[in-house]
Amino acid sequence: MSSKFIVALISVVFPAMPAFAQQRLPPHATLIPAAEISLPGPADSNSPFVWSLDGSQVQVFTSIDGQVQQASGPTAFTVGTPTAVAWVLPPPGGSWMESVVRDQDVLYGYYHSEVTSPDCDNNGRVRPRIGAARSTDEGRTWEDLGVILESSELSLCDTPNQYDDGGVGDFSVILDADRTYLYVLYSSYGPSLASQGVSIARMAWADRDEPEGALAVWQSGLWLPASASTDSDGATAWTYPAGTPIYPARRSWHSADGIADAFWGPSIHWNTYLRQYVMLLNHTSTVAFNQEGIYVGFSARLDDPGSWTAPQKVLSGGGWYPEVLGLDPASGTDKEAGQEARFYMTGHSSALIRFERLPLTSPLRKKSQGRSGPGAQ
Template sequence: GGRSWTNKGIFIEDHQPRMILKPHNTSNTFAGGVGDPSAVASGKYLYLFYGEYGYPGIYDSASYNVDLERSGQCISVARILLSDLDNPAGKAKRWNGKSFNAPFDSIGAPIHSLQIPKSAGGGPASSPKGKFHWGPSVSWNTYLNAWVMLMAKVEGPSWQGGTIYISYNKNADLGNEKNSQEWSTPELLVNRPGHILWYPSLQPLNSAKDIANKNTCLKLGQKARLFFKDMHNDKAEYLSEYIVEFKK
């Protein structure tokens, strides 16, 4: 059960030189790093989709570049051989923009199609005005024959944002290195003005079909229940008020 977890070490990490400090970090949040992961198996690898929040280089207040920071942030991906999971420390490789060859504690490159363009308000994580997607939740959809990713969107300081977005990847096998990057432009799924929405995920229904198919949060069918954290008027609740039905 829940007490049987075994610490196998660090999967990926960022180090202090990449942390974005004052005077440039003014968003009332942490200084950088990686987090909010979602892992799926494809072929002989485990793929970890995660938020990339650090500076894509060594942060120096004298040479800081806001556009460079934005270019290196959003949702990224790393992978590790399934055969290495018993002893994984130091063995994961991050996507570097061309291939999975960046070390686990080096500089990764975000998935370009998930970044918000500067012209649409996209900005760095250190800014209270920068917009970016974060908090991926990935599942394989047997009805669509595609991967589905949910994500939240930051639109203000302290991770404020009242929307949830969805993206698709039609490549069943993520093993071809380019396949892991081919996500569709995120589309709006939920909009709750004045609320703060975090950590969306899709879960199976308690239906005979889902039970028979042994569906989980990692494998779903045409219909799934949507969960997310909703913060509003000093209340913070994990809600499930919607069923998502996919159409081809």
């Protein structure tokens, strides 16, 4: 009997186990109480950190009431008194600097701004949008590069929502590992339930100095570009597609009964221990943004938005704008952290967040052992 025949016979009688026989469960995150600390300035948005090129100084940007402040020091926990940043020409609607990316000696900032909707007549609500800025003096002065993402949907002028009648904002950005694309994870407050939740867009990093119209929005599995038109003054206007949410709302931000069920305000970082991206999320239960809890999701790939895991609850209630601060000297920021990191909400931290890899599981073995847990017969 030839050796080839024996190998073929063995492969028929004992077929190889399928590739999916073992799977790793999503990571897990827990909070560990720690001494309370706060950022150097008050914050009502995400607060980015960025290190100097030589790793000797870290800067933190905090924003409140549409004003940005900057503080710096040798560590993230020993920074000086914050001072207001300057703008060459400030963006309309104020600015909340939610993310900052270093590119050699240039800083690129990404801000949330809030303008009155042109569709509504002074209804006491705002229509947020996302813009970009550039600094060549380590963040002390910023040049506005324009709006890079806004909603294409009309505002809902008679909304019961306490703050927003539409728009997009409350976001976080991260640059991919090979610095090809900048990814923007953002909250959508448009009138359509299908568009509400946390969505994602991306821009070629090569377009960072001329970012208007450069973002492509993820919709139904495709990255769809903005479309250009010319307004009455001859200026180019950009219309962005509505995104397909990674984490969709289940009840509208504009529900007449005041009850909402929606994720918003993501913050994202690369976790060096998990070798995955981690997204922290707010979850609201009302149109007044009452906090139901803080959640976390995981993904190994930015370019596959469908790969994000189902959100896991980390904390009931809590404050807004959950984010991490990595603890590694000269590299830990809100965009990079390890197994343990500081956990902040609205600029205050009284806990560490610890990430754990869960063991491999075998669906075939679990099936042979029978069912367990709720509903088992």
